[in-house]
Amino acid sequence: MADITVSMTLGRGKVKVQSYLVPLFVCCLAAGMLLPGVSATAIKGTATKCTGLASCSYTISGGGSASASGGIGGYVGQNFTFSGGFVSYQLPGEALVTSANGVYSGTAINTKVFTSTAGLIYKLTGTFTTVDANNNKIVKGSTSGYVGIKGHSVITLLNGTIVFNPTNIDATVTSVTCNPSNFVFAGNSTTCTVTVTDLASASSIPTGTVAFSIAGFNSGTFKPLQCKLSSGSCSTQFTPSAADSGTYAYTIIASYKGTGAYYKSSASTTVTATFT
Numbered sequence: 001m002a003d004i005t006v007s008m009t010l011g012r013g014k015v016k017v018q019s020y021l022v023p024l025f026v027c028c029l030a031a032g033m034l035l036p037g038v039s040a041t042a043i044k045g046t047a048t049k050c051t052g053l054a055s056c057s058y059t060i061s062g063g064g065s066a067s068a069s070g071g072i073g074g075y076v077g078q079n080f081t082f083s084g085g086f087v088s089y090q091l092p093g094e095a096l097v098t099s100a101n102g103v104y105s106g107t108a109i110n111t112k113v114f115t116s117t118a119g120l121i122y123k124l125t126g127t128f129t130t131v132d133a134n135n136n137k138i139v140k141g142s143t144s145g146y147v148g149i150k151g152h153s154v155i156t157l158l159n160g161t162i163v164f165n166p167t168n169i170d171a172t173v174t175s176v177t178c179n180p181s182n183f184v185f186a187g188n189s190t191t192c193t194v195t196v197t198d199l200a201s202a203s204s205i206p207t208g209t210v211a212f213s214i215a216g217f218n219s220g221t222f223k224p225l226q227c228k229l230s231s232g233s234c235s236t237q238f239t240p241s242a243a244d245s246g247t248y249a250y251t252i253i254a255s256y257k258g259t260g261a262y263y264k265s266s267a268s269t270t271v272t273a274t275f276t
Contacts (some may be wrong), residue, residue: 082206119150
């Protein structure tokens with residue numbers, strides 16, 4: 001609770017002083033404070049330096065920094081797309097987060113919007129989705145700006161920005177195992193069980209569906225092709241397609257689709273079947 005005193009000027013110069021006992025929760029929200037893990041507005045940053053067409057550093061408003069990098073191939077003067085990059089960042093009041101590969105993608109478009117001694121000017125836009133390791137919530141964001149290239153070197157940076165949009169979507173991790181994982185095929189199948197875990201809250205159990213697929217050239221069937229999570233888990237039966245004599249490996253992928261509260265994730269496992 002917080003003790004708040006209010007003074008009011010009444011008629012004839014009289015002053016009335018009244019004390020109120022207000023819940024601290026209301027007090028703090030009224031003062032503009034936020035609950036942990038919740039952001040009411042986007043967090044923005046400004047580019048300070050680029051070492052490549054899609055590799056820039058930023059300062060974050062309110063304290064902090066960020067860097068985003070995506071690999072681009074081709075020749076100066078062409079339009080590019082990029083993917084498979086990374087974003088690392090330190091938001092105000094939080095520890096440094098270094099994302100996994102594959103979260104940063106976008107385009108670099110050769111444009112004549114500016115006439116500059118910098119040479120070719122590229123309009124750079126990108127998007128990313130990362131897991132904030134401080135609370136295991138999903139953060140979505142974007143980058144934009146203009147980069148000048150001359151002689152394959154970045155010499156001009158114009159209007160470069162990065163935006164972070166924290167969400168209340170929990171990150172998840174998916175695991176899948178098949179039993180048996182090695183078997184002699186004679187019309188047999190294996191049971192594949194998938195489990196989805198909420199990384200943000202140990203007491204929260206993800207809901208939704210999981211889809212199964214096979215990577216590579218070997219094939220087979222799943223029954224069912226999708227399963228609905230119950231207490232965070234569900235199963236399917238996998239039967240490999242008939243093949244010539246020999247031992248074959250099957251990479252089984254379980255893809256959790258996510259919901260409005262839980263973010264998507266996936267996992268894979270390998271089973272082998274021997275045909276005689």
